[in-house]
Amino acid sequence: MMEDFIMTILMNMTDGVSLVDLQSKRLIFTNPALLMMLGYRWDELKEFTIYDLVVSDKNQIDAHIQRVLEERRLDISEGVFRHKIGTFKRLEVHATPFWGIDALLLLVLVRERKDLSEPRQLGLQQPDEDEDKRDALTGFMTRHAFQQKIQDGLSATVQGTLLWLDITHFMDINKDRGFSVGDIILKMFAERLRQSVPGDILIARIADDEFALWSPYDRDALSVAHAVLNAVTRPYFVDNDVLTLTVSMGVVRYPEDGVNIEALFRHAVAALCQAKEVVGSTICSFDAQYHAGHMLRLTLRNQIPKALENHEFRLFYQPQIDIQTKTLVGMEALARWDKPGWGIIPPGQFIPVMEQSGLISAFGTWVMKTACVQNKMWQDAGLNPVKIAVNVSAQQFSDNTLMAAVEEALAISGLNPQWIELEITEGTAMQDIDHTRSLLRELKNVGINVVLDDFGTGFSSLAYLKNLPLDGLKIDLSFIQQLPDSATDAAIVIAILKMAKVLNLYVIAEGVETAEQLDFLRNEGCDVAQGYFVSPPKPAQDLEPLWENAARRTQVQ
Numbered sequence: 001m002m003e004d005f006i007m008t009i010l011m012n013m014t015d016g017v018s019l020v021d022l023q024s025k026r027l028i029f030t031n032p033a034l035l036m037m038l039g040y041r042w043d044e045l046k047e048f049t050i051y052d053l054v055v056s057d058k059n060q061i062d063a064h065i066q067r068v069l070e071e072r073r074l075d076i077s078e079g080v081f082r083h084k085i086g087t088f089k090r091l092e093v094h095a096t097p098f099w100g101i102d103a104l105l106l107l108v109l110v111r112e113r114k115d116l117s118e119p120r121q122l123g124l125q126q127p128d129e130d131e132d133k134r135d136a137l138t139g140f141m142t143r144h145a146f147q148q149k150i151q152d153g154l155s156a157t158v159q160g161t162l163l164w165l166d167i168t169h170f171m172d173i174n175k176d177r178g179f180s181v182g183d184i185i186l187k188m189f190a191e192r193l194r195q196s197v198p199g200d201i202l203i204a205r206i207a208d209d210e211f212a213l214w215s216p217y218d219r220d221a222l223s224v225a226h227a228v229l230n231a232v233t234r235p236y237f238v239d240n241d242v243l244t245l246t247v248s249m250g251v252v253r254y255p256e257d258g259v260n261i262e263a264l265f266r267h268a269v270a271a272l273c274q275a276k277e278v279v280g281s282t283i284c285s286f287d288a289q290y291h292a293g294h295m296l297r298l299t300l301r302n303q304i305p306k307a308l309e310n311h312e313f314r315l316f317y318q319p320q321i322d323i324q325t326k327t328l329v330g331m332e333a334l335a336r337w338d339k340p341g342w343g344i345i346p347p348g349q350f351i352p353v354m355e356q357s358g359l360i361s362a363f364g365t366w367v368m369k370t371a372c373v374q375n376k377m378w379q380d381a382g383l384n385p386v387k388i389a390v391n392v393s394a395q396q397f398s399d400n401t402l403m404a405a406v407e408e409a410l411a412i413s414g415l416n417p418q419w420i421e422l423e424i425t426e427g428t429a430m431q432d433i434d435h436t437r438s439l440l441r442e443l444k445n446v447g448i449n450v451v452l453d454d455f456g457t458g459f460s461s462l463a464y465l466k467n468l469p470l471d472g473l474k475i476d477l478s479f480i481q482q483l484p485d486s487a488t489d490a491a492i493v494i495a496i497l498k499m500a501k502v503l504n505l506y507v508i509a510e511g512v513e514t515a516e517q518l519d520f521l522r523n524e525g526c527d528v529a530q531g532y533f534v535s536p537p538k539p540a541q542d543l544e545p546l547w548e549n550a551a552r553r554t555q556v557q
Contacts, residue, residue: 010031011031011032013031013033014033014111015033015109015110015111016030016031016033016034016035016037016038016091016109016110016111017029017030017031017033017034017107017108017109017110018030018031018034018107018108018110019098019105019106019107019108020050020105020106020108021105022065022069022104022105022106023104024049025049025050025051026046026048026049027045027046027048027049027050027053028046028105030042030045030046034110037081037089037091037110037112038053038081038082038083038089039083051180052082052178052179052180053081053082054079054080054081054082055080055081055082055088055136055137055183056079056080064077065095065106068095068096068097068106069097069104076092076093076094077092077093077095078090078091078092078093079091079093079110080136081110082179088135088136088137090136091110091111091112092110092111092112093108093109093110094108094109094110094111095107095108095109133145135204135205137183137186137187137190137205138186138187138190138205139190140190140203140204140205140211141202141203141204141205142204142205143204143205143206143207143212145204146202146204146206146212146214147261147265149202149214150162150202150214150216150261150264151261153216154254154260154261157216157254159217159253159254159255160214160215160216160217160253160254161214161215161221161224161251161252161253161254162212162213162214162251162252162253162254162264162265162268163212163213163214163221163224163225163228163249163250163251163268164206164210164211164212164249164250164251164252164268164269164271164272165193165210165211165212165213165228165232165247165248165249165272166209166210166247166248166249166272166276167189167209167210167245167246167247168245168246168247168248168276169246170182170185170208170209170245171208171209173185173243181238181239184238185236185238185243185245186209188236188238189211189232189236189245190203190205190211192231192232192234193211193213193228193231193232195231196227196228196230196231196232197213197215197224197227197228198215200215200216200217201213201214201215201224202214202215202216212268213228221251221253221285222251222283222285225249225251225283226283228249229247229249229281229283232245232247233245233246233247233281245281246280246281247281248272248275248276248278248281248282248284249272249275249282249283249284250267250268250269250270250271250272250273250274250275250284250285250286251268251271251283251284251285251286252264252267252268252271252285252286253285253286257286257288267286268286270286270290271284271285271286271287272284274287274290296349297349297352297353297356300345300349300350300353301353301356301357303339304350304353304354304357304359305359307337307339308359308363312337312338312339312340313335313336313337313338313363313366314335314336314337314338314539315333315334315335315336315367315370315371315374315540316333316334316335316336316537316538316539317331317332317333317334317371317374317388317537317538317539317540317543318331318332318334318530318534318535318536318537318538319331319530319534319535319543319546320332320386320387320389320508320528320529320530320534321528321529321530321534322527322528323509323518323521323522323526323527323528323529324522328384328386328546328547329386329387329528330386330387330388330389330421330528331375331386331387331388331389331543332389332390332391332423332530332537333367333370333371333374333388333389333390333391334347334537335347335351335363335367336537337349337350351393355393355394355395358395360393360395360396361393361395361396361399361401361405364390364391364392364393364396364405365396365401365404365405365408365409367390367391368390368405368406368408368409368420369405369408369409369412369413371388371390371409372388372409372410372412372413372415372420373409373412373413373415374388374540375388375413375415375419375420376413376414376415378540378544378547379415379419381544383544383547384547385416385419386419387418387419387420387421387449388415388419388420388421389421389422389423389451390420390421390422390423391422391423391453392422392423392424392428393428394425394427394428394431397424397428397436397439398428398431398432398435402422402439402443403439403442403443403446406420406422406443406446406448407446410446416447417446417447417448418447418449420448420449421448421449421450421451421471421472422443422448422449422450422451423450423451423452423453423474424436424450424451424452424453425452425453425454426452426453426454426455426457429452429468430464433464436468437467437468437469440468440469440470441469444469449471449472450469450470450471450472451470451471451472451473451474451508452465452468452470452472452473452474453474454474454476455473455474455475455476455496456475456476456478456479456492456496457476457478465503466503470503470505471505471506472500472505472506472507472508472527472528473496473500473505473506473507473508474507474508474509474510475493475496475507475508475509475510475526476510476511477510477511477531478511479492479493479496480493480509480510480511480512480517480521480531481511481513483516483517483520483521484516484517484519484520490520493509493520493521493524493526494524497524497525497526501525506527506528507526507527507528508527508528508529508530509521509526509528509529509530509531510530510531511530511531512529512530512531512532512533512534513531513532513533514533515533517531517533518533
């Protein structure tokens, strides 16, 4: 009865409670409050020793425990504990010896840190007046102290450099090898960082695996950055193993990249983010133009969901003509964002944002449905039937939603499948050739036309190409722009046309902007042309005049 009563109290206390076996140094009991403080589950924590949890030297911890045992009384101290996510937490620790049934235990009560009178730190040196300004593991300044130090001296600084570092995937080291190895790496990293720069450079540990350096003098920023990167990316020898780190770094200069501490920190993080987009250890200086583009993408990403709700997206259509007869044979559906207060936003700005946000498949389905409905409306109005071309994103092609989108568009619009043409890029088609072949066969069985878009810019193998059930190729505009003056581009275009004829594929040339380009393509036997010389993309209502009212046939003048 009494044991149940005591256990009920322990399990419901707001202070953390633990029992430590002093022989193995393992935790044999922990109440929910301590688990919550440190972020662990009991099945995780029971595998740890106190050396894994307390941030200190093993000998210092042992000495502290020995002192508690010798004094045989309640000891109040202070300890720095390791949270599951890798951060550190300073806690007040009450410890006393406790005899179990057959072993000597340490009863530990842990609570959120309060102001202690003459505290002793668990296994650590006596705190000095700058203790809260120093990181417990590396001894570097904390982010707040670092920021304040720079702020205090900024008015007297003529030029300065801020470096911001991040260790890529450092949490994998903690997960795979344990926090003790992670701490060893961080200490070695910190020491190399300290030795790679002059002593007057300030260094801070910003977060678990983020560090920053500030030089208040006119130094060659990139030379310092390269010296640091070379030092911290050398191999690390730990427990008879060799580890290498990938480190990204952002560089900003004062006052060019910011005149106050907030701007410097913000731009340093922006430069770091740019560096992290590159595979491998990389240094990036702050790029105002890149940052402006990043902020624009961020703004667009935040506003896309609302824009979808408000029906701000529209489709424009760019005509495609038969080069020999100049008759209209198709339209390519091109998305535009008609954003209030901004005007028309081109797809090159918002489509990549949708791809990164996971919205592109749903958006592609909307484009397909809208384009098919519009094409059926043209046919129902008595206009000569033409193909409607719709671009397919790599995500839509690979996530098994494409066939469902096609079937939905056909069902809603009532359009005959022969009047839909899907455009996929070379890169998308070649990612998984077996998946591509299977999906293209499904589309062909339904009666859908498929064209390989941006042809000539990818790495498609002719061995694969000849076995794909395609209908046509679309020559990338980069090969059209310099025609007929560029002998190289002319030779490439002629080769594509000859190859397509052998494979029984029709060819569309995009980006046709001059009469000379159109004449060259006609003479070489190209089938279809698209570009501003034919017509720019236009809203649906502006395109109906292309169909002659009398004969209901299309003649682009």
